[in-house]
Amino acid sequence: MANEKEAQIAGLVKGALKGVAVIFGLFMISHFFVGCATIDASHEGIKVSKVGSDRGASDIENVTGWVFYFPLTSFIEQYPTFTQTKDYDPFTVSAKGGTLFKIDPTLNYHMVKGQGAAVYRKYRKELPDIENNILRTIVYNSYRDVANTFTPDSLVNNRVGFEALVEAKLQKALTADGFAFENITSNLTPPESLQAMIDAKNTAVQNALRLNNQVAAEKASAEITVTKASGIARARIIEAEAEARANELKQKTLTAMLIQQQWISKWDGKLPATQLGGGSNMLFQVK
Template sequence: MSQKIGTTKGLRILSGVLLFIALTVCAASCTERIDAGYEGILVKLYGSDKGVQDVSLVTGRVWYNPFIESVYEFPTYVQTIDYGAFTVNARDGSVFTVDPTLSFKVKDGNSPMIFKKYRKDIREITETTLYNYIKDAFRIEFNKYTTDSIISNREKFENSIQLNMGNLLNKEGFQLEQMTSGIKYPETITQAINEKNAAVQQAMRVENELKIAEAQARKLIVQAEAEAKANELRKSSLNPLLIQQQFIEKWDGKTAIYGNAPAFFKSVN
C-alpha cells in the first residue's frame, strides 16, 4: 500500500516537473512579428533591470518570454489625428475656438525612449499627452497677442505655433509633419468682419455706380456739345441764296395743289 502511494506521489512530481518544463519551453518559444512600418520594443517586467532595453527591435520575428517580458509595437508611419475643439483666450480676453489637426510620426529609433518616459502605447500618448501639448502651445501663443493683432498677423501667428509645436515634439521623439489650427473667431469679431466687408463692397458698388453715372454724363455732354456745334455750323452756313437753292433741289417740279404756287425767284433783300 505504501509502495503504491509512493508511486502515485512520484508520478505527480514527475508530471509537475514535465508540466513546468513544458510551460517554460512554451514561454521561451513565444514570438511576436513586428510588421513593416513599426518598431518593436522589448520590456522587462521584473528584476533590477526592469525597463526597456537599449536596442530597438527591427521588423521581423521577435522571441520573448511572456512571463517576464512584453513586446510593444510603435508605428513609424505618418499618423493624422483630428482632435476635439477647445477654447483659448487672447491677451485682451477674447475667446477663440481651436479645432486642430495634427500629422506626425515617431522618429526612427526613438520608440524605447518614448516608452521609457510615458509607459504608454502610442494610442494613449496621442490621445492624452500630445493633445495636452497642443492645448498648452496654443494657450501660450494666444496670450502673446490681442484680438486685432491675431487677425492682422494670422500667418505669423500660425507659423509661430507650428514652429514651437515642432520643436516640442522633436524633443519628445516625434516628428511634426503638419498642423492646422482650425481657428474660429469670436462671434462678435466675425460679425464685425462681415459688416466691414459688406460696407467695403457697398462702397465699391456706389463708386462703380458713380463712375458709370459720370461716364454717362460725360457722354451726354459730349453729345450735346457736338449737337450745339453742329447747329452753330448749320446756322452760320445758312443764307438766302443757299435756302433758295435747297428749295429748288427738293422741289418735284409740280405746281402745288393748294395754296400759292411756288415762286422760282424771290427777293433776297
C-alpha cells in the same frame, strides 16, 4: 498471455501520458519563460529589459520580425510608424484682450522610424497614452501661444497666417519628441457676438466700396458725356470756320472777269439805244 498483453498496453498508455505531461510541462515553461512577438513593417519594435536599477531606460534593443524574449526579464513594446489621426476634444484659447476662441483640432502625424527607443526612454508609455497627454499638451500650448499674439479681428481675418504659425510650432515640438507633423485642422470658431460685429463691419466696408465704385462710374460716365459734347461742339466750330474761310476765298476770287461773265450770262442780246460816251467803249446796264 492476456495479462501480459494488458500489462504491455497499460505500459504504453502510461508512457504516452508521461510524454503528454512532459510536452505540456515544456509548453507551460515556455509560456512563462519564453515569449514570442512578431514585428511587421508598419511598426517599430523595441525589446525592453525589466531588470537593473534603471529598469529598461538604458537597456533597449530595436527588434524586427520574429522576436523571442523571456517575459520574466524583458518585454516587447511596439509603436506604429504609419499616419495616426487624433481628433481632440474642443478647447478654448484667448486672443489679445481676452476674447475666447474655440479650437476643435484634428492632428495627423506619425512616429519617425528609429525613434521608438528614444520615445520610450522619454515617456515610458504606450502611444494612446502619449497622444492623450503629451501630444495634446503640445497641441494646446501651440494654439494658446500663437493666439495670444493676435487681436480678435486679425485672428478672424487672418486664419491662414494664424494656422501657419501654429503648424510651425507643432512641427518643431513634435520633431523634438521623435514624431513627424503632417497636418492639422483647427476649426477655429470666434464668439457669436464678435462674429456678428465683424460681419457688420465687413458689410459696411463692402457697401462703401460699392458706393465708391458707383460714384466713380457715374463720374466717368459724365466725363465721357462732356468729352463727347465738347468734341461735337469743336467739330462744329471747325466746320463753321472752314465754311467761313471758304466763303472768304470765294469773295476774293470774284474778279472783274467773273463779274463780266455774270453780266454776259444775263444779257438778252439787244444793243442799247442810247450812247453814253464816245469811242468804241460802251457801258451796258446789266439787268
